[in-house]
Amino acid sequence: MNYKETLLMPKTGFPMRGNLPNREPEMQKTWEDLDIYQAVQKRTEGRPLFVLHDGPPYANGSLHMGHALNKSLKDFIVRYKSMAGYHAPYVPGWDTHGLPIESALAKKKVDRKKMSIAEFRQRCAEYALGQIDNQRNEFKRMGVRGDWENPYITLNKDYEAEQIKVFGDMAKKGYIYKGLKPVFWSPSSESALAEAEIEYQDKRSPSIYVAFEVEDGKDLLEGDEKFIIWTTTPWTIPSNLGIALNPGYDYVVVQVANEKFIVAQDLLETVAGKLEWSDYQVTKVFKGKEADRITAKHPLYDRKSLVVLGDHVTVDGGTGCVHTAPGHGEDDFWVGQQYGLDVLCPVDHKGVFTEEAPGYEGLFYDKANKPISDELKEAGALLSLEFITHSYPHDWRTKKPTIFRATDQWFASIKDFREELLEEINQVEWTPKWGETRLYNMVRDRQDWCISRQRTWGVPIPVFYAENGTPIITDETILHVSELFREHGSNVWFEREAKDLLPDGFTSEHSPNGEFTKETDIMDVWFDSGSSHQGVLHQREGLNRPADLYLEGSDQYRGWFNSSLSTSVAVTGKAPFKGILSHGFALDGKGRKMSKSVGNVIIPDKVMKQLGADIIRLWVSSADYQADVRISDDILKQVAEVYRKIRNTFRFLLGNLHDFDPNTDMVEDKDLQEVDQYMLHQLNTLVADVRKSYDDYEFSTVYNKVHNFCTIDLSSFYLDFAKDILYIEAKDHPYRRSIQTVYYKILTSLVKMMSPIIPHTTDEVWSYIPGVETASVQLTDMPEVNDKVDAALVEKWDHFMDIRDDVLKALEVARNEKVIGKSLEARVTLVPKDDKTRDVLTSIDHIHQLLIVSDATVATEANDAKSYDHVDVEVTKHTGDKCERCWVSSDDIGKDDDHPELCVRCATVVKEHYEI
Secondary structure (H helix, E strand, O other): OOHHHHOOOOOOOOOOOOOHHHHHHHHHHHHHHHOHHHHHHHHHOOOOEOOEEOOOOEOOOOOOHHHHHHHHHHHHHHHHHHOOOOEOOOOOEEEOOOHHHHHHHHHOOOOHHHOOHHHHHHHHHHHHHHHHHHHHHHHHHOOOOOOOOOOEEOOOHHHHHHHHHHHHHHHHOOOEEEEEEEEEEEOOOOEEEOHHHEEEEEEEEEEEEEEEEEEEOOOOOOOOEEEEEEEOOHHHHHHOOEEEEOOOOEEEEEEEOOEEEEEEHHHHHHHHHHOOOOOOEEEEEEEHHHHOOOEEEOOOOOOEEEEEEOOOOOOOOOOOOEEEOOOOOHHHHHHHHHHOOOOOOOEOOOOEEOOOOOOOOOOEHHHHHHHHHHHHHHOOOEEEEEEEEEEEEEEOOOOOEOEEEEEEEEEEOHHHHHHHHHHHHOOOEEEOOHHHHHHHHHHHHOOOEEOEEOOOOOOEOOOEEOOOOOEEOOHHHHHHHHHHHHHHOOOHHHHOOHHHHOOOOOOOOOOOOOOOEEOOOEEOHHHHHHOHHHHHHHOOOOOOOOEOEEEEEHHHHOOHHHHHHHHHHHHHOOOOEOEEEEEOOEEOOOOOEOOOOOOOOOOHHHHHHHOOHHHHHHHHHHOOOOOOEEOOHHHHHHHHHHHHHHHHHHHHHHHOOOOOOOOOOOOOHHHOOHHHHHHHHHHHHHHHHHHHHHHOOOHHHHHHHHHHHHHHHHHHHHHHHOHHHHOOOOOOOHHHHHHHHHHHHHHHHHHHHHOOOOHHHHHHHHOOOOOOOOOOHHHOOOOOOOOOOOHHHHHHHHHHHHHHHHHHHHHHHHHHOOOOOOHHHEEEEEEEOOHHHHHHHHOOOOHHHHHOOOEEEEOOOOOOOEEOOOEEEEEEEOOOEEOOOOOOEEOOOOOOOOOOOOOHHHHHHHHHHOOO
């Protein structure tokens, strides 16, 4: 007789190999057929609402690992919440306006000069929508579940209409104004930038010390002295109108050979060293405030430079005498306003000097550094020139340097509602906690927000101008423009004249002839996305404001988190979010930023084609995402190994449930074998840990807990010893059904717990589980903690597991000493070291099965036993023969005449269930 045929070996159609690149798209087709997103929404309707509001990625280019990290985290949360008692809709969004799309069209040889603004904007919209389709397909390929057929898009008519209302509400409260101020200006983008669009990179710049001769010393100075200023922007010298001193500092007149120079006393030694003064003498000391309104001569032009006073002057560096150009610096501007200085800005939108800088007109500002320095040298005003590398503001889109440039811009007055902003920040739940401090400090120190941009592709600033230049922003005009945009889209602003955009019969005392013009600037793209609380949360049925959670990268403290907070508090008085969760950046395996030039870029699409989306998602779950995370081929291979372990665990459990019907074969908890009750307790502990970790957004804990459970609790123990029962005993043996009952509960629980992270795999497993009627695991709830196992039983089996560790060590020693090969060749004698251990061992039947040895005896002594923590263990080779069916060595082989190759247990099973 072929005894192998009498074994109840595992059977399942669930494949060992994941083959995810091919199988995942098939699963996604199944989801589409089920309309899984709407099915989930219908199932959870009426539950408490949980809204994770999607921060819109920019509609340009393929997805990178940052996208994969961000969207996976969001998907974990939304999927979990929908299985944990909540109704959790997820509306994805896209940010679609701005310079990158204009630049992309330029690279495609689209000549905007040969078409109208409206036509060019239409081309931008078409490009953006095409990019959205590509990105949407990639997000869906990653398994991200959402309302993909009805996303929010910042170029949509309804969204733009609501954005206009946000602007109008802020203007009505007096938060919007137009003013001439220096702002970050990007010559490469030909537009103003907000602070959120600035990044700092190293730049090599000239560092010069320049002397300004005193013209009128106001009875304080004799007139033959020179103020020394220091700057790294020689190109701003033509714009100099003043020299700023700190009113409270001491300043000194220093005699150096035949010349007299003025610097702050605290910086004298530093300046002397820089200028290589070998012999100098202080001839006068005075307070900065005493020099107020002294005049000096501009070193290049026939005009005066006024000495002004300002607290912004420090002695951290330089000379304590600060070169002041009101058209090129914020502090310079404000001190200049106090002293009535002009706002001179002789640089145009391309960064090129105008005729207001005689001698340099037509030169790009950076190219002018050398000729200006040369002329200063010729004039005897250049005291020192060297080059330094320092951190300098750059345009975060073009990666090129910015300048400060005074222009007329529209601003949102942050200072007018700053205290409300700070108060709301304190009400938000921050993860990680340092996020609160970061945003609080940003808002506390933030200047007014420049919201206008001198570009084409964006939402127009809905302002009209009367004949005398007075801006017109009224409830009537805002509502009318909003409704025009809702009907026609914002392109109508560029298709019609101002009079045709105003309400019928509109008049203004400032336009007696009925003539009006319109603003040509567009809004900062951060105003676009920052208005999503109005255009999406407030406007969409089934959502709410504030959202429960905003989740983005840590760069969004200065971006979307900031602009959303500003517009929401301005309009509603409240933050648009109850909680903020931020993540770090995706770096390569060495912790470096990914770069095409370095060749270390890992592309999600490529990984999905090679390994599958579930591997990317599992990687995300494994990472400490609140800091920067690393990814490489080696790291992905490690994650793939963990995936294989989890998948094989699913497969083993499925294989041993092939003859199990949960409707008829399930054993009640109270009737389970003790070890099975203990494993049910271990499962409940896992469920509690996993659910808490999901609630706390600690996905790496979920990953580690599940992996450890599969590896340690199951593979190394429960799944291993149980083979001797599942394969060997009769189909309906109570021990076997007891184990299968717990296997079933473990399998269904693990599949549910891992469904938010590896949904393709868990839905595949779900389709193989016997007795399951629900079409998808996504349409079920997380397992509940239902631990009814007696505490004394748990304590007993915890102690047994400690004893087992001792035995495993002894078996390993015996293997190394060649006493045994496999553990089933062993006979072990256990000598307990205390009564507790003896009680545990003597109360458990079939200990040899649990230890996977052929015989285990509890004794009071053993001659060759080795000492361990809880027991002394003697390991000898079993002298009996090996049963041909169960492979256990036994002294009763041959006692059954019909089956002399079998032990009595196996012979009995075969005779009762397999012989005719």
